[in-house]
Amino acid sequence: MKNNDSPSTDSRRSETVRVTEVLRNEIIDGVRLPGSKLVERNLATELGVSRVPIREALKQLASEGLVANRPNTWSTVREFSPSDIADLNEVRTVFDILSFELAAQRHNREGLAKLEAAMAKGKELSKAGDVVGAHRSAADFHAIVTELSGNRLLVEIGELLDSRMRWQLSQHDDLDFVATEHAQLYDAIAHRDQAKARDLAAHHLGTSQKQHDKHKERLANAVGEDTASDQDTETDED
Template identity: 45%
Template sequence: MSTHDFDLADYAEGSEAESERALRVLRAQILTGSREPGSKLVERETAVELGISRIPIREAIKQLAAEGLVVQQPRMPAVVRQFTSRDVAELNEVRAVVERQAFLLAARRWEPEGLQELEAVLNRQAMAAEHGDNVDAQLASADFHEAVVYLAGNDLLMEMYGTISSRLRWLMTRRTYSPDVTNEHRKLFDAIAARDLELLERLATVHLKWKPEVLEPTEDF
């Protein structure tokens, strides 16, 4: 498995189903912002745009809703999601819980090949950061976290991470890349490789910046 591939749920690599293609296209459009938050996603229109029928579009939209990228109401067109500050806070909280555990499990369970993959991702991130390539660095950074979850060796945990992964990437691509991240990832990697759980716990807590804060309601983000 290639952990650095974003598409978590691709089974067939050769011939791609129409619904899969629709999903990829729409997700990319939302993540890059070419479909703006709040804009409607009308089945018929989208079907015409992509040159296929409504059924695959329906499936894709359903999946996007599951990923939290669009919101669906009965008998109404799906709407590209507006994230509120509360949404972001909730996302960070959940993310911290899942990833923190992933770090610890990864340190216990890693096997050589997986660790190598992780290191490769880390190097890719470092390279991108050196070249000042904000977008690629952010992508590689997200890949790093995803690779850690993969390394934790729990498929269900990975599956759950997949459901928030899109949202995390949506957030990340809207932030500037901080060079500190590279260093922190390097330290985290070393701690995982050394299976040093105490150190890792401290590092992870800092890196995930987690504290149980008050969740304020709903400003638009």
């Protein structure tokens, strides 16, 4: 079958993939904050591309749930409401528990080694204080567990949820605690203990939700302190 794609088409597609990955990581890693503007013209200048790959990237990220597109104006980084978080937690309650249980039942040696490597890397990055790296490794750990479930439909659903789940997993401040729980989950999977994997996964979800709430509270307190500091500075200047 003849490939009708021109070099320019391939180049544009490659640029779109690169731009999408850059913006996705910046949103998940917290470089671009919720509610911040994503203006095509500015992003094109910043990333050194035309507006076409920017436009395509924003469409893709909107489909992943990370960007809110507004007709005839700029896009914004999505602000997850309490309702959005509650919906995601409900889906993860079913999805994660099933993934871990099936992984304990169906994993193979190669997949288990891959999971162990992700777990060990997350622990190492946590000890080193590499927040972004630890968050990414934690998300990789969950993605590998889904692969080990051996359920193609579950993997497809995981791909649809991946960006939102990675964003939520990036809202954790206690990296050591997460790494410890991942080590316990790995051990249950390695020993094919489905009941323990299921129970630990349920507990881990509770930990994730508490971590998210604490992270949100910390950010709110930080904003409050900055506001108070600005007000004090203005008073001193008066």
